[in-house]
Amino acid sequence: MSQVTRQKPDTVYFFGTCLIDLMFPQAGVSAVQLLQRAGIKVIYPPAQTCCGQPAWNSGYRDEARKVARAQIALFTKPIPIIIPSGSCAGMMKTHYPELFSGEADEAQALDVASRVYELTEFLVDVLNISLTDLGAPIEIAVHTSCSARREMGVADKIEQLLGQLQNVKVLEQAYKPECCGFGGTFAVKQPEISAAMVADKTMHLRNTGATQVISQDCGCLMNIGGAFDYQAKHENKKPLNTQHIAEFLWERTHG
Amino acid sequence: MAKPSEFRIQVDQALGKTEVRAHFRKAMDTLMTNRRNQFPDNAELQRLRDQAQVIRANALSKLPELLEQLESNLTRNGIHVHWAETTDEANDIVLKIMQKHNATWMIKGKSMVSEEMGLNHFLESKGIEALESDLGEFIIQLDGETPSHIIMPAIHKSKEQIAQLFNEKFPDIPYTEDVDTLTRTARDILREKFYNAPVGLSGVNFAVAETGTLCLVENEGNGRMSTTIPPVHIAVTGIEKVVEKLSDIPPLLSILPRSATGQPITTYFNMISSPRKKGEKDGPEEVHLVLLDNGRSRIYSDPELLATLRCIRCGACINHCPVYVRIGGHSYGTVYPGPIGTILEPQKSGLKVHGELVQASSLCGACGEVCPVRIPIPSIINRLRYEGVRQDGGSALDAGSKRKPLEAITWKAWSWAASHPSVYNLGSTVATQVRNLVPHNLGAWTSVRTAPAVADKTLHQQLKALGVDHE
Known part of the structure; x- marks a missing residue:
C-alpha cells in the first residue's frame, strides 16, 4: 500500500x-x-x-x-x-x-x-496554503457538514482558511454543529423532519445577519440554499447567497 | 402516493406542536450544556470513553460465561435468579412471585426493561397494581402515558401541565405551579406507599458477575426505598447488563451520570448483594432477579450489531439527536426512543414493525460522537438499512422485508449508469440540455425549498475545456 x-x-x-x-x-x-x-x-x-x-x-x-x-x-x-x-x-x-x-x-x-x-x-x-484577500468586506456564516465535522474531523480547516481572509468576518450562528437536515435520501424519505431541520438551520443562519453562507459540502448547500431561495420567493424573506468554499476562496483571491 | 406510515403521521403531529418543541429544545440544550461542562478536557473524555467501551465490550465478549458466573454468585448470595426468553415469560415470573406472596400491588423504581415487558399493563390485567415511584414515571402514570425519554420519562411535560394534572388527580391539594411543592406532594403520597408495599420492583444498571452484585443508579432515593423497604424485591434487567468485575464499576459510574444528566455523580448509588441477613435491621427478606433476553441473543450473534448491547442507557445520544429534539420520544412508537431506540427496537421487534425508524436519521453522527461506550450508532443504522433490503438472508429479524421492487430497480439502474462512464456522461449531458425543463414541483423537497438547478455545463465538460489533465 x-x-x-x-x-x-x-x-x-x-x-x-x-x-x-x-x-x-x-x-x-x-x-x-x-x-x-x-x-x-x-x-x-x-x-x-x-x-x-x-x-x-x-x-x-x-x-x-x-x-x-x-x-x-x-x-x-x-x-x-x-x-x-x-x-x-x-x-x-x-x-x-x-x-x-x-x-x-x-x-x-x-x-x-x-x-x-x-x-x-x-x-x-x-499545502499550508497562504491566501491574500482581494475582496470587499463581507460578513459570512459557515456551515460545516456533519461528515466534514464528525466523519473526517476537518471542521477547523475551513475556519482556518477563512481566517486568512482579511476582509471576511465569520459570524457564528446558534446551533452551529447541528445537522442542516439534508442527509441524502433522508430528505426524501422523512421530508417532514428534514424540513423542520432546515427551517431551524436557515433561521439561525439568517439571525447572524450574514449575507452569505459558505460550506465545504454541496449537499448541505443544495438544502440550505434551496430553502433560502424558497423563503425569498414564498415567504418574503431576504435572499441569501450560498457558496462552496472553493468558489468563495478562488473569487476572493485571484487577481 | 402511498399512505403515510403511522410513524410519519405521528411525526407530523409532533412537529406541529410548536410549544412542546420549544420546551423540548430548551430541555435538551440544558442537558447538552450540562454534559459539556462535565468534560472540560476532551482528551480525558476520550480516555474515559475508551475505558468504558473496553469494559462493556469485554463483558459482551464473554457474556455466556459471565451470566453463569453471575447466576452462581447471586444464588450463593441468596438472590433468586430467573431467566426469561420473552417478555411474556418475564411477566409470568413476576406474576408468580406476586401470587406466592399474595401481593395485590407493588411499588416500582424506574425500570425501562419493565416498560419493555409492558409489566404495568400485564399486572393490571391480573388485578395487580404497579405504582411508579420515580417522579417522572409517577407523573406519566397519572396521565396514562409512556416515557418519552429513557432517563427523563416526563421530559415532554411542562410544569404547567404537571400542575394541572396534579390538580385534576388530587383535587384536595391546592393548585400550584411551584416545582418544589409539586415534588413534595408526590413525595408525601409515595412515602406512605413505600411503608406498606408488599413488593418493590426495580431495574438494574450493572450486574457484577464476580461478586453477584446488582448496581442501581438513581437520584431520588425511590430506588433505594423500592429495593429496601418492601419485604420482597424483584429486579428486572436485560441479559446484556452484566459486567465482569467490581473494579469495572467505578469507570462506568463515572461516565454514566456525566453523559446522562451532566451530574458528576448521582445522589444515590445502590449495590444490592443479598437479601436481609440474620441480625440486619432492614432490607428485603427475598430478592429476585429476572434476566430478560427478548431478542438480545439474536443481536449478540452478529459481530457488528453486537455493539448495540454495549449501551449503558445514559440517553446522551437522545439528548444530542436533532431528530429526537424535534419529534419527541412518543413519535417513535417504541419503548426506547432516539438513536438508541432507532437501532435497538428494529432489532428487538423486527424490521417489519420498526424498520422505518432507521430511515429517520440524517446520519449526522451526533449520537456516535457522545456515546460513552462508543457504539457506532450511525454505522449500525446504515447496517440495518442494508439488512432491510438485502436478499441473502441477513442476520437482523425480518431481514429483506423492507425491499421494494421499484426502489430496488431504481438503484440497480443507477448503479449500472454510474459504473458506465459513457452512460453517466450521456445522462448528465442530456440533463444540462433539458435543465430548464426540470419541474419546479419535486414533491416534498420543494415544499420548503426550490428545485435544485442543473448547470449549463458539467464539471466534466468545463475541466475538459480548461485542458485539465486526464491522466
Missing part, C-alpha cells in the same frame, strides 16, 4: 463528485484552480462518476460497490485524491474499507481510502 506523506506532492487526483459535476461545477473548477495555483498538477480522470454513497446509505451495498469499484480503478497512482466534499471524502475514506471488506479488491479499496483528502484539509494540512 502506498504511503502518503504530508509533504507537498507534485501531482494529485481530483474527484469532483456527481453533485458538483451536475449542479455546482463552478465549485469543482475553483478547487482545481486553487490547487493549480499552488503549483500542483491536477489529474481529473474523466471516467469518474459518483463515489457510491447514495446507494450505500440506502442499504444497497452491491449497487454501491459496483459504482465504487469503477472509481477505484481510476485512481491507481500513489498520489493524493482531493475531494471537494466532506461527505464524499468520508465515503471513500471511511466506508470503502467497510464496503470492500473481504472482497478480492479490498487492498485497492484500502489504498484509495488511505490517499483521500477533503479539499480544505489538503489546502491547510498539506
Whole structure:
C-alpha cells in the first residue's frame, strides 16, 4: 500500500463528485484552480462518476460497490485524491474499507481510502496554503457538514482558511454543529423532519445577519440554499447567497 | 402516493406542536450544556470513553460465561435468579412471585426493561397494581402515558401541565405551579406507599458477575426505598447488563451520570448483594432477579450489531439527536426512543414493525460522537438499512422485508449508469440540455425549498475545456 506523506506532492487526483459535476461545477473548477495555483498538477480522470454513497446509505451495498469499484480503478497512482466534499471524502475514506471488506479488491479499496483528502484539509494540512484577500468586506456564516465535522474531523480547516481572509468576518450562528437536515435520501424519505431541520438551520443562519453562507459540502448547500431561495420567493424573506468554499476562496483571491 | 406510515403521521403531529418543541429544545440544550461542562478536557473524555467501551465490550465478549458466573454468585448470595426468553415469560415470573406472596400491588423504581415487558399493563390485567415511584414515571402514570425519554420519562411535560394534572388527580391539594411543592406532594403520597408495599420492583444498571452484585443508579432515593423497604424485591434487567468485575464499576459510574444528566455523580448509588441477613435491621427478606433476553441473543450473534448491547442507557445520544429534539420520544412508537431506540427496537421487534425508524436519521453522527461506550450508532443504522433490503438472508429479524421492487430497480439502474462512464456522461449531458425543463414541483423537497438547478455545463465538460489533465 502506498504511503502518503504530508509533504507537498507534485501531482494529485481530483474527484469532483456527481453533485458538483451536475449542479455546482463552478465549485469543482475553483478547487482545481486553487490547487493549480499552488503549483500542483491536477489529474481529473474523466471516467469518474459518483463515489457510491447514495446507494450505500440506502442499504444497497452491491449497487454501491459496483459504482465504487469503477472509481477505484481510476485512481491507481500513489498520489493524493482531493475531494471537494466532506461527505464524499468520508465515503471513500471511511466506508470503502467497510464496503470492500473481504472482497478480492479490498487492498485497492484500502489504498484509495488511505490517499483521500477533503479539499480544505489538503489546502491547510498539506499545502499550508497562504491566501491574500482581494475582496470587499463581507460578513459570512459557515456551515460545516456533519461528515466534514464528525466523519473526517476537518471542521477547523475551513475556519482556518477563512481566517486568512482579511476582509471576511465569520459570524457564528446558534446551533452551529447541528445537522442542516439534508442527509441524502433522508430528505426524501422523512421530508417532514428534514424540513423542520432546515427551517431551524436557515433561521439561525439568517439571525447572524450574514449575507452569505459558505460550506465545504454541496449537499448541505443544495438544502440550505434551496430553502433560502424558497423563503425569498414564498415567504418574503431576504435572499441569501450560498457558496462552496472553493468558489468563495478562488473569487476572493485571484487577481 | 402511498399512505403515510403511522410513524410519519405521528411525526407530523409532533412537529406541529410548536410549544412542546420549544420546551423540548430548551430541555435538551440544558442537558447538552450540562454534559459539556462535565468534560472540560476532551482528551480525558476520550480516555474515559475508551475505558468504558473496553469494559462493556469485554463483558459482551464473554457474556455466556459471565451470566453463569453471575447466576452462581447471586444464588450463593441468596438472590433468586430467573431467566426469561420473552417478555411474556418475564411477566409470568413476576406474576408468580406476586401470587406466592399474595401481593395485590407493588411499588416500582424506574425500570425501562419493565416498560419493555409492558409489566404495568400485564399486572393490571391480573388485578395487580404497579405504582411508579420515580417522579417522572409517577407523573406519566397519572396521565396514562409512556416515557418519552429513557432517563427523563416526563421530559415532554411542562410544569404547567404537571400542575394541572396534579390538580385534576388530587383535587384536595391546592393548585400550584411551584416545582418544589409539586415534588413534595408526590413525595408525601409515595412515602406512605413505600411503608406498606408488599413488593418493590426495580431495574438494574450493572450486574457484577464476580461478586453477584446488582448496581442501581438513581437520584431520588425511590430506588433505594423500592429495593429496601418492601419485604420482597424483584429486579428486572436485560441479559446484556452484566459486567465482569467490581473494579469495572467505578469507570462506568463515572461516565454514566456525566453523559446522562451532566451530574458528576448521582445522589444515590445502590449495590444490592443479598437479601436481609440474620441480625440486619432492614432490607428485603427475598430478592429476585429476572434476566430478560427478548431478542438480545439474536443481536449478540452478529459481530457488528453486537455493539448495540454495549449501551449503558445514559440517553446522551437522545439528548444530542436533532431528530429526537424535534419529534419527541412518543413519535417513535417504541419503548426506547432516539438513536438508541432507532437501532435497538428494529432489532428487538423486527424490521417489519420498526424498520422505518432507521430511515429517520440524517446520519449526522451526533449520537456516535457522545456515546460513552462508543457504539457506532450511525454505522449500525446504515447496517440495518442494508439488512432491510438485502436478499441473502441477513442476520437482523425480518431481514429483506423492507425491499421494494421499484426502489430496488431504481438503484440497480443507477448503479449500472454510474459504473458506465459513457452512460453517466450521456445522462448528465442530456440533463444540462433539458435543465430548464426540470419541474419546479419535486414533491416534498420543494415544499420548503426550490428545485435544485442543473448547470449549463458539467464539471466534466468545463475541466475538459480548461485542458485539465486526464491522466
